[in-house]
Amino acid sequence: MMRKNETNQNPPSEGGNQKQKEAGRANDVANGSILNNEGNTELNEYNEYREVLLRRISKFKDMLFVESPYNALIRDLENWVYSARVIGNSNNEWEVKVREILYKIGDRMLQLCRQAREEWFRVHYGELNKLFEGLLRSEVRVINDKRLVLRSENLTITINRIKTRKVTIRLVLKGLLGVNIRVPKLFNGYLRRATLSGWVLSDEGRDRGRPMMFTAYTWQALLWALVHGGRIHIRIYAIDINDDGITVIWQLRAGHKRISKDSAIKWVVKFNDEEFTNFLFFFTLGDGSIDIKKQRIRLYIYKRGLEQLIDKLRNYGFIEEGDGRLALYTAKAKGLAKKWYNMWGIVIDALSELKDAEKLRRIKTLAMLD
Incomplete structure (x- = not known):
């Protein structure tokens, strides 16, 4: 991999004393010995952030100082x-x-x-x-x-x-x-x-x-x-x-030119049911969540100027829940998930094998519910 700048910092040797030393120092933070030596008991914004960082570094010291x-x-x-x-x-x-x-x-x-x-x-x-x-x-x-x-x-x-x-x-x-x-x-x-x-x-x-x-x-x-x-x-x-x-x-x-939000909205309001279902799949993957227990698909509308999209979602069956949230429940949510899986099952199955693909696995689970 090319780098913009070089450095004279030498890498720690595998299993060397340096890694153990830094991991041990982070462990001192977790035990409170270093923080207590600072002698500052009044926590302001700065000290709070500082303590959070020190605690998290100590919590994941092996990943940061021993492994990678x-x-x-x-x-x-x-x-x-x-x-x-x-x-x-x-x-x-x-x-x-x-x-x-x-x-x-x-x-x-x-x-x-x-x-x-x-x-x-x-x-x-x-x-x-x-x-x-x-x-x-x-x-x-x-x-x-x-x-x-x-x-x-x-x-x-x-x-x-x-x-x-x-x-x-x-x-x-x-x-x-x-x-x-x-x-x-x-x-x-x-x-x-x-x-x-x-x-x-x-x-x-x-x-x-x-x-x-x-x-x-x-x-x-x-x-x-x-x-x-x-x-x-x-x-x-x-x-x-x-x-x-x-x-x-x-x-x-x-590498290609990005379509504008206005152009996307013009397309979306004219989409038929199949086109809109495909659109909803990718919108949900970006700004949505899947709840299996509640059998719910929830969307989060954060960007301005999406009133036409909200109207179309209402007509589709989504319920407004306030704070930019719209949701489908039970039969309607399961029906939409089934459509998504029928359309994109190959992609969902392929990517669901990754550990971080919880949202895709939930879509598949919701689609399989009776």
Whole structure:
């Protein structure tokens, strides 16, 4: 992998004393010995963020200081790519074609993860260690009392609050340039309009007029690349340290011009039932949730100017629940999930094998309910 900047930081040796030392230091934080030595019992915004970061670093010290943040994803992708390969003896030509394309994309993503793991121990590991030490000495930069930011040459840590209580921690990694791949265009006509509209009106962004996506889900990155087709740029953008684990953040950019929100709305309001069902599948994958226990499909309308879409959803049977939420329940929800699985079952089955594809597995489960 090409890098913008080089560094003289030496990687820690496998199983060396440095890894054990840093893991032990993080463990001291978990036990409270380092925090107590600071002697500051008054927690303001800064100290709260600082404590959250220290606690999470200590919680995942093995993944950060002994293994790497990429190991779990590498294992998952290795298993998945193997399964995508062995499906080649299927009698379903369409399934074979879809699997082959997904395997090609997944294999390149796997290569990026392996290269990023090398860079972690060569560069980012050492810089995280320095920032960790700087945090203990209070050598940080605070912006507007809303974010706590620590920067080094190739690594930026941002601690931020969203909503009322949730605190997010993101490690942005510099120098990982990614790869360009060519993805065959499988979808044309109304199907392409329906799929692209679903992304545009949910959580897809744009970069210089091109479609762009940040995602923490490997399955979503694969599906986004499959649907867009053409030249796709993929790179690892960041690592999120959450309460429940460490997540790799992907950034994807397509080479074609992005359709506008206004154009997407014009298409959607004219879609027939089949077209709108396809659109709903991709909109839900972006800004929706599936609840098996309540037999519910819920959509979240966050973007402005989508009144026409809301009207069409009402006519389709969705119930408004306030705060931009609309939902289908029981028979209607199961009926929609069945339509989705009939249309996209091959893709759902292929991607459901990834560990992070819980939403796809829930769609399949909902579709199978009586």
